[in-house]
Amino acid sequence: MSLPAYLFLYDESGVQVKGDCLMPGREGAIEIMNSSYGVRQGVDSITGSMTGTRQHDPVTVHKQLDKTSPFFAIAVCESKRLQKAVIKYYAI
Template sequence: MPLPGNITIIGEEQGQIEGSCETDGREGTIQVLKFDHCVEIPTSNDGITAGRRVHRPFTISKETDKSTPMLFQALCTGELLSEVIMDWYRIDGTGEQELYYTIKLYNALISKVRPWVPDILDQSKSAYRHMEDVSFTYEKIIWTWEPDGIEFEDAWGEMA
């Protein structure tokens, strides 16, 4: 089973949008329980590329926590987020957690906050709490494979 990710959000107006994570070394970050993102190149019906790459919103799912009002503030005021940094951890060969993958967004905006509660009568959902999905759009993204320092960056407005 994957470990939760942790996200740090730095706003131009609010500064760091602090989350409720209390894990050693990750205090104040926002714990990410689910993540979805897509970069794609449109294709025609015959499989030929039909345009430039498209960066879809970067969406996380998290528990409602102390960052929630600040995320709504950033959404409603259009606050520019200078950095959004998501760190992913895994268990290494010694049984310890290690940072192995990082995604950084630059000049991001929150495009959607969607609070939700699972069906409380469905016992398979009993571990869920009050949740929310937060979607970001961004100017630039950097993907980094931490063990080897391999990275790639893309800015959606630039030609590939």
């Protein structure tokens, strides 16, 4: 079962980048269609003990084309740094 997830994104000035969500409590959020994240830890095949350090993969989110899409395109092209991104998962 999938959980609804929403991205609350804030630009370099701390202003929320407004998405299309109109649901109470989630106004202005960006709906996430899919997300992924991974972490790996090396393990010795003989002893089973851990080797090295954990390696974290990037958090990746997929969203629909919406009114925030031009913002993302410009932010990437101009190497803008965002202040904060919060992903909230909701139980249904």
